[in-house]
Amino acid sequence: MSLLEVRNVCRSYRGAGCPAVDGVSFDVPERKILGLVGESGSGKTTLLKILAGLEDLDSGEVRLGGEVIAKPGGGVAVERRGIGMVFQHHALFPHLTVGRNILFGVRKLGKTAKNDLLREMLELVGLEGMAERFPHELSGGERQRVALARALAPDPKLLLLDEPFSSLDTRLRHSVRDETRAILRKRQTTAVFVTHDTGDALAVADGIVVLRNGTVQQVGAPPEVYHAPANAYVASFFGTCNFLPFHSLKHPSGGKVSCHIGPPGGIAAEAGLWVRPEDLELVSPGEAGDALRGKIEKVTFGGGFLCVDLLCPEGVRVEVRHNAPTMVAVGEEWAIVPKAERRG
């Protein structure tokens, strides 16, 4: 059953041209983690604030566990929603110790119960013995963990995370990301997190909502949005994607490519294929029959692979992720084939 139901939520700001959030709907099932992904200005943070109650909505509604918590002109007050939030720059209270930060939202508990809870939370995030430190005495990763513990301590029904890893450097961010995921799993927390980093979203979320200019582009599981993007924007947002127009392929219907084309009436002039660089490979032109050919324009070393840019007939540019032992060099001509085709 869905814990959180977001229905047709709209929000616009006076003076802004288009709405910040425009008719957004999605569900979050219990104990699942949802990633809200989009570029800056896509409305993801506004949406998160609407869920938290820090922002009003113009139309639509939000239900939590069946109860309407946000609707036009009101809803449940922020402090009574039972929703926890981890803020972008952690927003730890600088005048309180780690312990007092974590227990800030905990009420109706006796002193011993509070101490037990604090110990449990510190253990959960791996900060045992740090209760008396002040936020400025902590490292970035530790602050992030305190913020998580503080949001989890009152046992919220739903946890929101606003760009939780963006203030950490790349190396730290991966370990904190994995830890956070493990903690949320362990506590079976239902969570919604906002990020502009597709890597974070793919790694942490059970489901992803892609937003652009306030509208939902796609809702789906991570492999789904990556491998079966709903549109060109989603396809290119989650990494490089080659567009091969049908008219550039010599035999597009040679039994190798089958797809469902939208409205009846034939193939539009701009119709074509979207293919990720890692789904293509290079073979020598002799082996490939009438496959697409291209001349190598640029080779970039990418670590475990080479990034090869080719110029094909009719000015089509294709990027291929090449990790075969064969050497390639600028100026050579190669044939481009789908990886799966060779295997099958």
Next chain:
Amino acid sequence: MSGWPARGVAWVIALLVLLPVAVVLFRAGAPAGEAWAAIVENRLWGHLWQTGLLVGCVAVVALLLGVPTAWVVSVYDFPGRNGMKWLLLLPVAMPGFVAAVAYVDVLAGLVPFYIWVRKEWGIEAFLNVQVVMPWVFAVGVLGATLYPYVFLSCRALFAKQAAGELEAARLLGCGSAGVFLKVALPMARPALVAGGSLVVMEAMNDYGVVSAFGLTPLTPGIFRAWGEGEVAVAMRLAVFLMLFLAVVLAVERWQRGRRLFEVSGAEGLLARRKLGFGKGLVALGICLVPLGIGFLVPGWRLAGWAWDSRGSAEIVGHLAAGWNSFSLAAGAAVLVSVAALLLVAGQRVLKSKSILVAQKIGLMGYGFPSAVVAVGVGAVVVWVSQRFPWASGLALSASVSGLMFAYFVRYLAVGIQPVAAGFERVPSALRDAARTLGENPLGAVLRVDLPLVRPAVLAGATLCFIDVFKELTLTLVLRPFDFETLATRTYRLTDEGRMAEAALPGLGLVLLCLAGLIPLTLWMKGDGE
């Protein structure tokens, strides 16, 4: 939460701040009869030109003292520079009327000089010199105690923001004088205007210095009419003072609006040029002149007299006056801080536009001339005691409330500014975090904002305390009969020609102001200013 009580209180505060000016404007319209005609005929023109001349001369002197000192401590390295950077601020703690104590008898001692002038240059020169010398002293004392406003704003500009532009001018081949005249001075104009207009406002508000030297610009003119019972005349003169202020503010606004200087601010600190021994002495001399006139000489003379009068019977009176000053200042500081917190925190909690407007009105009070606030509040006090005669038994407390009311109007802004700045520095995410952790808006402000803005509230309270502690103009007019503060006592004894006895309360006043200012300066320095 509708928050109507908070909105209501905020608007009561705003209306209280506006009340004295409203009373003045309203009462100035009442018929004033022959008294006004007589004033127009005999005194009005004198009040006006004296105000203009005084304000103009004081501004020029303050700029002449403040700008070069700010320049040398920012650009050059010389023995004593580090000390001078702070010592040059000391005159802030020396109210003009206290410094005047040390100079009034110097003026009186000029008689042999007058006689010499008469013998050498004739009767006309003798008469002119007698008119001019009090002006020289009054302007000198006011300029030397008010220049820190100019010094502070210019130092901030020279030392930090304009560093890049000044370095560029140097690299382009400007000599020191060229850099100062062609780049620094034109760039400093906003700072000059900002500091200069504060000096002008303070000079307009002055009562102690001008009356010690026998000058009669508008402020003493208003009090004279008020003292003579010509309420309507006093109100009309007060309107003239407000018009005068309006002109000054308009000029300031116009100057600012025409050229808003953007200084880069990214270039970091200016590398100071080390001066040789001779030039170093000159630089030190430039700093010692204002410091000497504004602080060292009066401080030294007062200290000497205070030491001589240590066994005097006046000391009991001094202590009582000191206690009065302290209680008034402490009371006003508490009142102002509570009101400031209410206005700023209330606006934060309720996100209310109307409270924001009330807050802006509260800030205006600091711009109202003291004389206007004094006669406005005075009229209110008189009206209340006539309307509610049963309250006349409480005459003393009524006047003390009047005093508090006047301090509140004038110094509310002093409390609001640091508190508002303090709240501004608290990231809104902290408040949001508290909300998601189950706090209502009020709880979030109480548990998160308040502990974080406590230093700012304390700073505001301290500033307000110091301002009230050294306040003379309002206190002189509104104090209950026989009620003295250190300021009024210093002034009265000076007025009676008892300089030696005035020294001790004056010195006490200065020392207490210093005791408040030094920790405040250190705190603000630690806070990154």
